[in-house]
Amino acid sequence: MAAEIIHTNTQDTEDPVDAVFALHRGGKMEVRATVPVRDADDLSLAYTPGVARVCTAIAEQPELVNDYTWKANTVAVVTDGTAVLGLGDIGPEASLPVMEGKAILFKQFGGVDAVPIALACTDVDEIVETVVRLAPSFGGVNLEDISAPRCFEIERRLQDALDIPIFHDDQHGTAIVTTAALWNAAKVTGREIGSLRAVISGAGAAGIAIAKMLVAAGIGDVSVCDRKGVVYEGRGDLTDVKAEIAALTNKSGIKGSLADALAGADVFIGVSGGTVPEDVVATMAEGCFVFAMANPNPEIHPEVAHKYAAVVATGRSDFPNQINNVLAFPGIFAGALSVRASRITEGMKLAAAKALAGVVADELTPQKVIPSPFDERVAPAVTKAVADAARAEGVARV
Numbered sequence: 136m137a138a139e140i141i142h143t144n145t146q147d148t149e150d151p152v153d154a155v156f157a158l159h160r161g162g163k164m165e166v167r168a169t170v171p172v173r174d175a176d177d178l179s180l181a182y183t184p185g186v187a188r189v190c191t192a193i194a195e196q197p198e199l200v201n202d203y204t205w206k207a208n209t210v211a212v213v214t215d216g217t218a219v220l221g222l223g224d225i226g227p228e229a230s231l232p233v234m235e236g237k238a239i240l241f242k243q244f245g246g247v248d249a250v251p252i253a254l255a256c257t258d259v260d261e262i263v264e265t266v267v268r269l270a271p272s273f274g275g276v277n278l279e280d281i282s283a284p285r286c287f288e289i290e291r292r293l294q295d296a297l298d299i300p301i302f303h304d305d306q307h308g309t310a311i312v313t314t315a316a317l318w319n320a321a322k323v324t325g326r327e328i329g330s331l332r333a334v335i336s337g338a339g340a341a342g343i344a345i346a347k348m349l350v351a352a353g354i355g356d357v358s359v360c361d362r363k364g365v366v367y368e369g370r371g372d373l374t375d376v377k378a379e380i381a382a383l384t385n386k387s388g389i390k391g392s393l394a395d396a397l398a399g400a401d402v403f404i405g406v407s408g409g410t411v412p413e414d415v416v417a418t419m420a421e422g423c424f425v426f427a428m429a430n431p432n433p434e435i436h437p438e439v440a441h442k443y444a445a446v447v448a449t450g451r452s453d454f455p456n457q458i459n460n461v462l463a464f465p466g467i468f469a470g471a472l473s474v475r476a477s478r479i480t481e482g483m484k485l486a487a488a489k490a491l492a493g494v495v496a497d498e499l500t501p502q503k504v505i506p507s508p509f510d511e512r513v514a515p516a517v518t519k520a521v522a523d524a525a526r527a528e529g530v531a532r533v
Contacts, residue, residue, distance in 0.1 A: 159232055164235050201475060206271075210250070210468055211249070211250055211266070211273040211277070212237045212252065213252045213266055213276055213277070214233075214254065214280045215253075215256065215280075215281055216254075217280070217281055218280045218283070227253035231251060231253050233280065234251030237249065237277070237304075240461050241464070244461055247469050249277070259288055262281075262285075262289055270299060275300040275302065278293075278305075281303070282339075283339040284374055284376045287343070287376055290302075290306070299477065304463075304464045306340045306341060307348075307479075309341040309344065309345060309406065310341070310344040310347070310488075311463040311488045312459065312463050313348075313349075314345070314349060314352050315462075315492040316448055316504050317354075318488070319492050319496070319504035320424045320446040322496070322499060323500065323501060323504060329354070330355050330401075331356075332356040332401050332420075333357040334403055335358070336404070336405045337360070337408075338361035338407075339406070342404075342407065343359070343377075343380050346359050348485070356386045356387050357384050358384055359380055359385070361377070364392045364393065364395070366381050367388070367390055368381045369381075393411070397419055399419065400420060401420045401423050403416075403423070403425045403426065403427065403434075405429055406428055410432075410435075411434050416442075419444075424445065426458060427448075428450040445501055446501045456502065459508050462508055462513055462517075466487065466516070466521065467517060471522070474531035476531055476532070477530045483524040483528065483530075486520040486523065490519070490520035490521075491505070491506065494506045
């Protein structure tokens with residue numbers, strides 16, 4: 136009942152002690168001018184007639200749009216509201232608080248301006264067409280909270296159609312931070328990533344992207360599990376996306392359930408929700424790693440995980456080793472935009488993961504294999520690594 140009252144528009148019925156709703160009232164962001172408009176002279180420079188000279192210059196040399204508008208440092212945060220946090224398909228209006236939150240994190244942690252755009256359509260063709268039409272206003276597009284498997288096709292088609300970075304954070308941001316944490320977990324326990332066998336619970340956007348990045352990072356073996364168990368070559372019910380990941384993973388040839396895959400495994404990575412029973416966790420290899428990242432309830436509670444695991448990470452801020460995408464996406468876009476990259480490559484993503492891991496490389500403990508989101512070293516390190524990688528891979532334009 137309290138939630139129903141809070142959701143009304145009547146000021147005097149809102150719970151005065153609810154800090155969450157108080158903070159969100161009126162939205163979390165606004166647009167501000169970067170130049171003064173104090174008198175007629177300022178107006179003539181910022182708007183007509185002065186602005187016409189800039190418009191004409193851009194018409195003659197389109198690349199000047201990056202120098203004389205906000206485009207070069209502005210990202211569209213685009214969603215259709217179909218996979219919002221742990222809430223699922225709640226629609227575009229209900230997704231806006233999350234998109235606003237993403238936008239202010241871009242600014243605070245990366246110095247990048249961002250605009251929330253919630254679309255009233257879910258058809259792949261319509262989303263792609265809409266974003267392509269909006270693209271002239273932006274230097275990059277962050278796709279957010281779009282359900283799988285559509286998110287894979289949308290990202291691919293937009294990157295094919297546009298020459299600006301397209302980045303689905305639910306996939307790649309999660310993969311980058313997870314890979315960085317895994318590198319450091321291996322290092323702090325005296326192991327190599329190539330010696331590890333990992334099991335991913337969840338074959339959605341994050342699970343698929345994590346598996347691909349771990350393969351690129353040199354993981355010994357990784358198996359992906361969906362609701363029906365291990366995704367393996369030849370399983371008759373696989374989508375095209377799952378068939379692709381089956382061909383890249385599961386060198387051990389495991390079939391069966393998540394529990395079957397976890398027996399003797401070195402790493403658990405949870406991005407699906409649900410609960411893994413303690414007796415299953417107990418079958419994992421000695422000194423294993425548990426990255427249980429479902430929010431708000433990890434698949435394996437840290438109290439249980441610590442009985443068996445050498446390193447434990449979650450998606451929550453109230454436990455050590457939080458796997459948080461804010462460690463990645465601000466610096467990734469800041470780096471890509473700084474060199475006007477045409478895309479974000481696999482090499483740029485791996486560079487971001489290595490830089491993120493490197494921030495705390497000299498401070499590692501089992502309780503600190505990943506930096507805090509408030510570590511001021513993170514965004515500069517990721518930004519530089521991504522920019523350098525963009526130049527090395529030939530996608531930088533400045």
